[in-house]
Amino acid sequence: xxxxxFTIFCVIHLSAAIVSNGFIKSDLDVLKDLDIESSYxxxxxxxxxxxxxxxxxxxxxxxxLNRGKTYIPExxxxxxxxDVPSVFLYMAMAESNFVLEAKSPKKALGLWQxxxxxxxxxxxxxxxxxxxxxxxxxxxxxxxxxxxxxxxxFGSWYLAALxxxxxxxRLIEGITRATIDMYCEKNDCSNDRTIQxxxxxxxDYERGRxxxxxxxxxxxxxxNWHEYKPTLNHLLSExxxxxxxxxxxxxxxYIKKIISLAMMNNNDNVMINSNIIVDQKNKSSxxxxxxxxxxxxxxxxxxxxxxxxxxxxxxPHLTKNITPPISGKTQIYxxxxxxxxxxxxxxxxxxxxxxxxxGGLEDDLDNINSDYLQTYSVKKGDxxxxxxxxxxxxxxxxKKDNNLxxxxxxxxTKLVIKTQ
Numbered sequence: 479x480x481x482x483x484f485t486i487f488c489v490i491h492l493s494a495a496i497v498s499n500g501f502i503k504s505d506l507d508v509l510k511d512l513d514i515e516s517s518y519x520x521x522x523x524x525x526x527x528x529x530x531x532x533x534x535x536x537x538x539x540x541x542x543l544n545r546g547k548t549y550i551p552e553x554x555x556x557x558x559x560x561d562v563p564s565v566f567l568y569m570a571m572a573e574s575n576f577v578l579e580a581k582s583p584k585k586a587l588g589l590w591q592x593x594x595x596x597x598x599x600x601x602x603x604x605x606x607x608x609x610x611x612x613x614x615x616x617x618x619x620x621x622x623x624x625x626x627x628x629x630x631x632f633g634s635w636y637l638a639a640l641x642x643x644x645x646x647x648r649l650i651e652g653i654t655r656a657t658i659d660m661y662c663e664k665n666d667c668s669n670d671r672t673i674q675x676x677x678x679x680x681x682d683y684e685r686g687r688x689x690x691x692x693x694x695x696x697x698x699x700x701x702n703w704h705e706y707k708p709t710l711n712h713l714l715s716e717x718x719x720x721x722x723x724x725x726x727x728x729x730x731x732y733i734k735k736i737i738s739l740a741m742m743n744n745n746d747n748v749m750i751n752s753n754i755i756v757d758q759k760n761k762s763s764x765x766x767x768x769x770x771x772x773x774x775x776x777x778x779x780x781x782x783x784x785x786x787x788x789x790x791x792x793x794p795h796l797t798k799n800i801t802p803p804i805s806g807k808t809q810i811y812x813x814x815x816x817x818x819x820x821x822x823x824x825x826x827x828x829x830x831x832x833x834x835x836x837g838g839l840e841d842d843l844d845n846i847n848s849d850y851l852q853t854y855s856v857k858k859g860d861x862x863x864x865x866x867x868x869x870x871x872x873x874x875x876x877k878k879d880n881n882l883x884x885x886x887x888x889x890x891t892k893l894v895i896k897t898q
Contacts, residue, residue: 513634546576607802613795656708
């Protein structure tokens with residue numbers, strides 16, 4: 479009974495502290511979703527960060543939400559369907575501000591800022607015609623796959639988020655250091671040869687004298703010390719006199735930023751100026767259609783009744799003015815409000831051209847395409863002039879249709895040839 483009364487007292491006390499600091503119960507839910515201890519909301523450094531961040535970024539926050547309202551419903555549904563906390567929507571905001579073409583100096587790209595190597599491991603296509611890091615659905619599905627993997631490794635969502643930012647190796651090193659320090663705070667390690675050997679290995683790793691493999695060996699031991707589990711507060715703490723902290727400064731701010739962005743959604747003063755309610759189950763304003771390879775985007779735009787520029791804006795993953803000619807099917811996004819027009823125009827053009835509908839939309843588009851398209855593999859001895867002459871077109875058209883910067887051709891290159 480005493481334990482129950484004490485628990486109730488703690489909850490009431492914490493709730494009172496939250497109110498006094500301007501936070502609400504929904505803010506505690508953000509921490510809960512990330513597996514962060516509720517006491518973190520009282521951390522003075524976090525409160526200072528949140529206060530400064532929310533004040534300084536209120537206008538850009540609203541602008542970013544409104545920019546992402548086309549994509550947010552679909553992203554939220556994908557997170558929910560895969561049992562990933564909805565708070566990770568704000569990771570996408572932290573990474574790219576919902577700009578599909580966002581690019582970092584380190585060549586990370588897209589909504590979730592994937593590096594080329596990571597994208598390849600997660601099955602995202604990247605070639606001459608497509609970069610699926612900028613496909614908001616496929617990249618979100620890849621992010622969910624990656625975050626779920628990290629969650630399975632580390633056992634909590636906030637550690638998955640930290641690992642996403644700094645890498646699992648750097649996080650493992652930080653957890654290992656923090657765990658050993660926690661142990662030594664409660665035990666005398668001055669004559670503990672095992673602990674001293676661990677500390678020496680970590681120091682040698684910092685100096686580049688041993689491989690990461692040795693650090694991982696220690697981690698696999700100390701992660702089972704259940705009495706000594708570093709909390710977020712431990713990992714974010716700054717060790718005076720130490721050149722290397724448990725986590726990089728960027729990662730410490732990164733997790734605070736995600737938490738702050740999620741909590742700002744609970745702030746009525748902020749959200750009253752936004753045109754979107756993130757918690758509301760909204761239907762996506764976009765529709766997906768599959769088309770075959772080698773279709774000009776201006777033809778698809780014409781069927782949908784939108785401008786080619788609008789279609790390109792919704793589909794930045796298509797890096798040329800044509801769907802990949804070497805692909806069987808390509809996913810295209812069009813406004814849901816235009817789906818009926820798209821299907822009606824496709825049906826009308828199919829009937830008027832006397833085409834026997836068999837394979838669905840992709841076959842129709844192949845047949846009603848007003849331009850003749852084919853691909854040509856450059857052979858030894860070919861020049862752009864000889865190819866143009868062979869197909870009765872011009873050098874300028876070949877360069878434009880294939881986004882070529884020079885007249886030089888490389889053997890094996892696939893060219894899209896369009897003739898009237």
